[in-house]
Amino acid sequence: MHRSRLYGLFIDTPRDEAPAAAAFWSAALGVAARPVPGEEQFIALAGAHPALTVDVQAVDDAPRYHVDIETDDGAAETARLTGLGAVEVARWLDCHILRAPGGHLLCVVPIHTDPEFFAAHARTWP
Amino acid sequence: MHRSRLYGLFIDTPRDEAPAAAAFWSAALGVAARPVPGEEQFIALAGAHPALTVDVQAVDDAPRYHVDIETDDGAAETARLTGLGAVEVARWLDCHILRAPGGHLLCVVPIHTDPEFFAAHARTWP
Numbered sequence: 102m103h104r105s106r107l108y109g110l111f112i113d114t115p116r117d118e119a120p121a122a123a124a125f126w127s128a129a130l131g132v133a134a135r136p137v138p139g140e141e142q143f144i145a146l147a148g149a150h151p152a153l154t155v156d157v158q159a160v161d162d163a164p165r166y167h168v169d170i171e172t173d174d175g176a177a178e179t180a181r182l183t184g185l186g187a188v189e190v191a192r193w194l195d196c197h198i199l200r201a202p203g204g205h206l207l208c209v210v211p212i213h214t215d216p217e218f219f220a221a222h223a224r225t226w227p
Numbered sequence: 228m229h230r231s232r233l234y235g236l237f238i239d240t241p242r243d244e245a246p247a248a249a250a251f252w253s254a255a256l257g258v259a260a261r262p263v264p265g266e267e268q269f270i271a272l273a274g275a276h277p278a279l280t281v282d283v284q285a286v287d288d289a290p291r292y293h294v295d296i297e298t299d300d301g302a303a304e305t306a307r308l309t310g311l312g313a314v315e316v317a318r319w320l321d322c323h324i325l326r327a328p329g330g331h332l333l334c335v336v337p338i339h340t341d342p343e344f345f346a347a348h349a350r351t352w353p
Contacts, residue, residue, distance in 0.1 A: 114329040122329025152278040164330030166292035203240040203248025204290030
């Protein structure tokens with residue numbers, strides 16, 4: 102048995118345009134834009150949404166959004182989602198990067214939110 | 228003075244693949260997938276997140292996500308966001324479709340959530 106929940110929205114932006122994107126989304130959503138210490142490609146927009154993490158991420162790729170699913174068991178959650186038709190396209194540290202049926206990117210990541218919030222909102226899978 | 232908040236995540240999917248995408252996301256997030264009456268290009272994933280509307284949308288375009296910002300004044304919110312650097316690229320009914328600095332699509336839409344929830348979570352702009 103393991104648990105997971107839709108955790109984050111990432112505004113993946115070509116590296117050169119990431120500062121402009123962070124400035125826009127910061128002003129658009131009314132929150133500060135702050136680089137994540139140790140992972141400076143992520144610019145956190147803390148407070149942009151009451152129950153969803155929103156970051157700008159600088160990438161070497163075309164602009165896109167992706168979503169993160171946080172889980173207490175990355176291998177089990179990845180197996181569950183690939184069993185539903187997603188394809189694992191990459192690994193990055195302890196994140197599994199999948200492409201869903203229909204073509205969208207999602208990442209399976211360890212629990213990032215407060216454990217009590219996770220416990221209250223995650224779904225349990227057999 | 229007007230108000231707005233980040234309201235929705237839309238999984239825009241090429242029309243032919245939208246049923247497979249809806250089936251995947253429904254199972255992945257543990258919720259039903261139901262067409263929105265009168266707007267059958269939208270397949271609602273109600274309950275996918277406690278405070279964010281999540282839909283699959285069938286589109287005649289490449290797969291992408293987009294976000295919606297709901298507001299009590301679409302013209303004022305669109306003017307605010309274009310003033311921050313976004314470009315209005317289309318209109319669809321009472322929705323303003325914008326491209327943000329960095330290249331991401333967002334839509335400005337009328338209030339869709341419960342008015343009390345909107346009032347509790349929206350930001351106020353001068």
